[in-house]
Amino acid sequence: xxxxxxSIARAVRREKLVNSIVATARSSATRQRIMELNxxxxxxxxxxxxxxxxxxxxVCVPVGAxxxxxxxxxQNLMHGAIVSDVGSVKRSVVRDMAPHLPRHVHFIPxxxxxxxxxxxxxxxxxxxxxxxxxxxxxTENTNKEAIRKLSKFWQKVGAKxxxxxxxxxxxxxxxxxxxxxxxxxxxxxxxxxxxxxxxIDILGRVDxxxxxxxxxxxxxxxxxxxxxxxxxxxVFHMLFTFSEHLSKLTRAMRDDDRASLLKQFAHVQALRNxxxxxxxxxxxxxxxxxxxxxxxxxxxALAVTTHLPRxxxxxxVGTADGLSQITQxxxxxxxxxxxxxxxxxxxxxxNFWRDSILDNKQAVLEMLGRFNxxxxxxxxxxxxxxxxxxxxxxxxxxxxxxxIVERGGDELTIQVDIExxxxxxxxxxxx
Amino acid sequence: xxxxxxSIARAVRREKLVNSIVATARSSATRQRIMELNxxxxxxxxxxxxxxxxxxxxVCVPVGAxxxxxxxxxQNLMHGAIVSDVGSVKRSVVRDMAPHLPRHVHFIPxxxxxxxxxxxxxxxxxxxxxxxxxxxxxTENTNKEAIRKLSKFWQKVGAKxxxxxxxxxxxxxxxxxxxxxxxxxxxxxxxxxxxxxxxIDILGRVDxxxxxxxxxxxxxxxxxxxxxxxxxxxVFHMLFTFSEHLSKLTRAMRDDDRASLLKQFAHVQALRNxxxxxxxxxxxxxxxxxxxxxxxxxxxALAVTTHLPRxxxxxxVGTADGLSQITQxxxxxxxxxxxxxxxxxxxxxxNFWRDSILDNKQAVLEMLGRFNxxxxxxxxxxxxxxxxxxxxxxxxxxxxxxxIVERGGDELTIQVDIExxxxxxxxxxxx
Numbered sequence: 041x042x043x044x045x046x047s048i049a050r051a052v053r054r055e056k057l058v059n060s061i062v063a064t065a066r067s068s069a070t071r072q073r074i075m076e077l078n079x080x081x082x083x084x085x086x087x088x089x090x091x092x093x094x095x096x097x098x099v100c101v102p103v104g105a106x107x108x109x110x111x112x113x114x115q116n117l118m119h120g121a122i123v124s125d126v127g128s129v130k131r132s133v134v135r136d137m138a139p140h141l142p143r144h145v146h147f148i149p150x151x152x153x154x155x156x157x158x159x160x161x162x163x164x165x166x167x168x169x170x171x172x173x174x175x176x177x178x179t180e181n182t183n184k185e186a187i188r189k190l191s192k193f194w195q196k197v198g199a200k201x202x203x204x205x206x207x208x209x210x211x212x213x214x215x216x217x218x219x220x221x222x223x224x225x226x227x228x229x230x231x232x233x234x235x236x237x238x239x240i241d242i243l244g245r246v247d248x249x250x251x252x253x254x255x256x257x258x259x260x261x262x263x264x265x266x267x268x269x270x271x272x273x274x275v276f277h278m279l280f281t282f283s284e285h286l287s288k289l290t291r292a293m294r295d296d297d298r299a300s301l302l303k304q305f306a307h308v309q310a311l312r313n314x315x316x317x318x319x320x321x322x323x324x325x326x327x328x329x330x331x332x333x334x335x336x337x338x339x340x341a342l343a344v345t346t347h348l349p350r351x352x353x354x355x356x357v358g359t360a361d362g363l364s365q366i367t368q369x370x371x372x373x374x375x376x377x378x379x380x381x382x383x384x385x386x387x388x389x390x391n392f393w394r395d396s397i398l399d400n401k402q403a404v405l406e407m408l409g410r411f412n413x414x415x416x417x418x419x420x421x422x423x424x425x426x427x428x429x430x431x432x433x434x435x436x437x438x439x440x441x442x443x444i445v446e447r448g449g450d451e452l453t454i455q456v457d458i459e460x461x462x463x464x465x466x467x468x469x470x471x
Numbered sequence: 472x473x474x475x476x477x478s479i480a481r482a483v484r485r486e487k488l489v490n491s492i493v494a495t496a497r498s499s500a501t502r503q504r505i506m507e508l509n510x511x512x513x514x515x516x517x518x519x520x521x522x523x524x525x526x527x528x529x530v531c532v533p534v535g536a537x538x539x540x541x542x543x544x545x546q547n548l549m550h551g552a553i554v555s556d557v558g559s560v561k562r563s564v565v566r567d568m569a570p571h572l573p574r575h576v577h578f579i580p581x582x583x584x585x586x587x588x589x590x591x592x593x594x595x596x597x598x599x600x601x602x603x604x605x606x607x608x609x610t611e612n613t614n615k616e617a618i619r620k621l622s623k624f625w626q627k628v629g630a631k632x633x634x635x636x637x638x639x640x641x642x643x644x645x646x647x648x649x650x651x652x653x654x655x656x657x658x659x660x661x662x663x664x665x666x667x668x669x670x671i672d673i674l675g676r677v678d679x680x681x682x683x684x685x686x687x688x689x690x691x692x693x694x695x696x697x698x699x700x701x702x703x704x705x706v707f708h709m710l711f712t713f714s715e716h717l718s719k720l721t722r723a724m725r726d727d728d729r730a731s732l733l734k735q736f737a738h739v740q741a742l743r744n745x746x747x748x749x750x751x752x753x754x755x756x757x758x759x760x761x762x763x764x765x766x767x768x769x770x771x772a773l774a775v776t777t778h779l780p781r782x783x784x785x786x787x788v789g790t791a792d793g794l795s796q797i798t799q800x801x802x803x804x805x806x807x808x809x810x811x812x813x814x815x816x817x818x819x820x821x822n823f824w825r826d827s828i829l830d831n832k833q834a835v836l837e838m839l840g841r842f843n844x845x846x847x848x849x850x851x852x853x854x855x856x857x858x859x860x861x862x863x864x865x866x867x868x869x870x871x872x873x874x875i876v877e878r879g880g881d882e883l884t885i886q887v888d889i890e891x892x893x894x895x896x897x898x899x900x901x902x
Contacts, residue, residue, distance in 0.1 A: 277707070287847040406836075409721065409836060409839075409840065412718065416718040420712075420715040423712065
């Protein structure tokens with residue numbers, strides 16, 4: 041029982057939706073903590089024991105673990121029970137769980153698009169799902185009454201429910217969530233390497249927007265390793281599309297095509313601001329203006345912490361919009377807080393950033409190249425199913441990201457958020 | 472009846488393999504030319520008429536046309552006839568033809584991996600398939616005797632026969648043929664743009680290796696439009712893998728990692744030379760050494776015509792080898808003459824090219840960036856199924872390529888080939 045499971049328990053308790061909650065967890069320490077927090081009426085030692093007599097079973101584990109859990113619980117499921125999940129990838133969960141589940145249960149995969157970068161039973165809170173999407177991916181044959189029941193459950197804990205196919209879900213999430221995470225991890229890597237080679241503590245001096253851009257890189261390495269391995273084909277597809285969009289901006293920058301850059305930036309800014317839940321005012325940061333003239337090293341530092349993130353943010357909003365046009369579904373709608381933070385810099389002044397980026401063109405092109413090279417190390421690991429590499433990399437980047445926070449300044453963000461955003465406790469959706 | 476069909480007819484005549492050849496073609500001019508060349512015993516006006524009483528039907532059309540031809544011939548096929556093809560993509564041909572063919576015929580897809588950049592019935596010759604691979608992709612249920620017959624047919628016209636699945640075929644050909652063509656087209660585009668922006672006739676002054684590298688871009692635009700649309704997913708997959716390999720070289724170059732560059736170059740050189748039919752001696756070209764010091768413009772010109780092609784050639788041989796390790800199949804084995812020309816520059820001296828490329832690093836990095844941006848325009852067209860864009864682009868690049876040949880010097884290559892290669896008339900395999 042981690043962030044999602046404990047948040048469900050808290051919301052269910054608050055809304056008095058069920059008679060009894062039974063929970064389990066792998067470690068006895070966590071099981072004890074669940075009791076201390078009074079998150080369940082009963083805490084049992086195994087998954088098999090947990091599902092006995094349950095009308096609704098919600099499996100909340102990393103995406104790579106659903107198959108084995110389904111196998112464990114299959115014998116003890118009650119006739120007519122609804123079995124659901126919270127996995128961030130839906131095709132793999134269906135593939136892994138469905139073969140093990142008996143025909144007498146209703147299997148309805150679901151994904152509440154909500155989260156924070158924190159984990160464990162202490163990290164949860166009852167409001168996590170409030171006004172967030174919960175995407176349900178039943179098949180055509182799924183019992184309609186069971187779908188209605190599960191939808192109602194998620195609505196009662198505050199979520200908006202949307203139904204789509206697992207395939208569509210995985211593509212939408214690839215662009216609105218998985219690729220932003222991949223990019224945040226990668227840009228920390230690139231920035232850390234540049235920091236080292238320049239012998240300047242770049243990461244100790246990043247501005248607020250870089251901190252927002254990389255906040256999602258603090259997320260759980262196990263969870264993200266599993267997501268990238270499970271959804272690699274959709275991520276590859278979307279990453280290619282993303283590269284195609286980015287290359288148009290890159291070429292315009294390379295050729296000093298001021299009109300084209302401005303047009304593309306302004307289009308994305310308008311697009312982003314048109315999505316209500318992404319709307320956010322972003323102030324220009326004086327430090328960018330000041331530091332731009334301090335020689336090659338500062339130009340490179342600024343390129344990786346300020347200009348590159350903006351180019352990427354502009355690109356990813358455009359890519360999500362492009363996907364909307366193909367799928368006839370408003371993809372940006374399903375992006376939650378994480379996407380908001382990640383792309384907030386795309387809401388800033390197109391004229392200002394066009395000029396800043398062109399002013400620093402050579403360094404930005406270098407950082408774009410480095411970023412791409414670093415990104416391709418990760419896609420290569422995904423291709424060869426190298427989970428250890430991914431886990432270690434994500435863990436290392438989480439440490440880098442925590443270092444940024446420790447070196448100060450992140451409080452500023454939180455103070456700003458308090459005023460503008462009542463959902464302070466979930467600064468982003470990690471899934 | 473074009474290059475492949477007329478070559479089959481010529482080889483079949485020479486070997487006296489059949490009693491009678493019936494041919495057809497869309498245009499009456501081509502039908503008349505077939506008779507003038509005595510390529511068939513009978514030339515008929517339609518595909519329906521052509522297949523009547525045929526024991527063996529080999530459909531030779533662009534990849535996008537197989538479905539409609541299968542539909543046309545389906546009613547007139549003889550009981551027990553073998554129906555085959557020569558398409559460069561196998562999954563799409565199976566998908567398009569199989570549903571239309573009656574159960575009483577043996578459908579055995581095939582791909583003779585041979586060709587030249589020329590087309591039409593005059594372009595064919597009886598030796599085209601000699602010592603080339605013909606890849607046959609039957610299903611598990613295909614009649615064994617029919618497979619044996621078709622295999623024997625291809626062996627009699629000189630080919631070596633290999634059996635694999637359509638899926639495997641399409642991945643192998645993506646890296647050994649389709650991506651080289653995509654790259655050759657793209658690099659001509661990049662070079663032509665640079666030529667224009669520098670106001671230097673770069674393309675009139677390219678060396679022999681650039682001419683070899685881009686020869687395949689003279690191929691038939693319709694054929695290649697269809698191939699890229701039909702095999703886009705395998706091409707995307709392989710292009711991503713290619714980018715991952717290229718990014719390792721790029722990073723080594725960026726960081727002046729001389730040892731790593733040399734190691735990677737030398738590995739590929741050894742790899743390429745170990746494949747007997749790709750072996751080719753390449754002499755260093757003095758002009759590269761001389762021109763390298765002539766200022767920024769020449770540096771950029773050299774980067775796009777000399778250094779970038781080498782980086783790419785090294786990369787693609789490495790990628791094909793990497794694929795071999797995954798598929799347990801010697802992928803490089805199936806690459807024919809086109810791949811040989813395309814990658815011949817990877818056989819040159821690793822030390823020399825390491826130093827030349829590092830000497831010209833900034834310009835090479837710029838051209839790599841531009842190349843990548845130009846390439847992504849093509850992948851975007853493939854993604855959105857924009858056949859017109861691809862056709863027009865390929866046609867334009869064919870004209871650029873022909874301009875290079877007209878501006879002289881390509882004779883040199885042919886003279887060299889006469890001495891070392893008896894298969895002069897098929898300088899490359901286009902499929």
